[in-house]
Amino acid sequence: MKGILLLTRRGRRRLNKKEIVYFLHRYGIDVLLGIALLAGMIFGAVCAGSADKTLMQGLDFLFTSDFQSRCSQSVLSAFAASLTANFMFFLANFLLGLSVWGSVGVPLLIGFKGFGTGLSGGYLYRCYSFSGVGFFLLVMLAGCVISTLALIFQGRSSMAFSSSLFARVRGTAPKADQTVYRYIISNSFMLIALSISAMTDAILNSLFAGVFTFS
Numbered sequence: 001m002k003g004i005l006l007l008t009r010r011g012r013r014r015l016n017k018k019e020i021v022y023f024l025h026r027y028g029i030d031v032l033l034g035i036a037l038l039a040g041m042i043f044g045a046v047c048a049g050s051a052d053k054t055l056m057q058g059l060d061f062l063f064t065s066d067f068q069s070r071c072s073q074s075v076l077s078a079f080a081a082s083l084t085a086n087f088m089f090f091l092a093n094f095l096l097g098l099s100v101w102g103s104v105g106v107p108l109l110i111g112f113k114g115f116g117t118g119l120s121g122g123y124l125y126r127c128y129s130f131s132g133v134g135f136f137l138l139v140m141l142a143g144c145v146i147s148t149l150a151l152i153f154q155g156r157s158s159m160a161f162s163s164s165l166f167a168r169v170r171g172t173a174p175k176a177d178q179t180v181y182r183y184i185i186s187n188s189f190m191l192i193a194l195s196i197s198a199m200t201d202a203i204l205n206s207l208f209a210g211v212f213t214f215s
Contacts, residue, residue, distance in 0.1 A: 040111035044118025063116035079202035086194040102162025143201030150193035
């Protein structure tokens with residue numbers, strides 16, 4: 001927040017190198033993951049033009065994108081499906097943080113999450129027009145936003161821990177004191193957020209999914 005306020009106070013004055021370096025040091029990972037998410041969403045929306053029902057059903061275990069089955073799911077089934085999909089991304093994020101390749105793998109994972117969102121939204125619009133958009137906004141969007149934000153925050157922690165591991169492998173001191181215990185604790189809070197996302201998804205699914213019919 002300090003970096004954002006600093007940039008705001010500067011107003012129209014040209015930023016100097018020190019301010020830019022500070023901002024990138026403080027928020028660089030967030031910017032990188034945000035760009036990865038946006039790029040994935042755009043790519044997914046483009047790919048939606050050639051996607052078919054078989055593909056969407058095949059990706060359902062990751063993105064809960066089988067819209068026909070969602071319209072008839074119970075709250076418990078919808079919660080279980082959404083939580084399973086969220087947990088798979090959570091686990092991949094967690095494991096990437098425990099490897100020296102996390103700084104590369106985490107942005108790709110977030111980009112893939114964005115790809116699923118863009119693909120689902122684009123497919124619904126292409127095949128079902130405004131009815132599909134309504135389904136996406138009413139049923140899918142809230143849970144998707146919560147889970148994506150949680151994964152981005154988790155990704156930041158994963159990249160930081162991965163960077164510390166890489167520094168130790170190279171024989172240099174890490175920038176911050178990172179322990180496995182702290183890493184696990186920070187990730188556990190993200191798992192709670194992903195559970196809230198799954199519950200939100202299930203509740204909205206039970207309230208609004210039955211209004212839509214996809215054939």
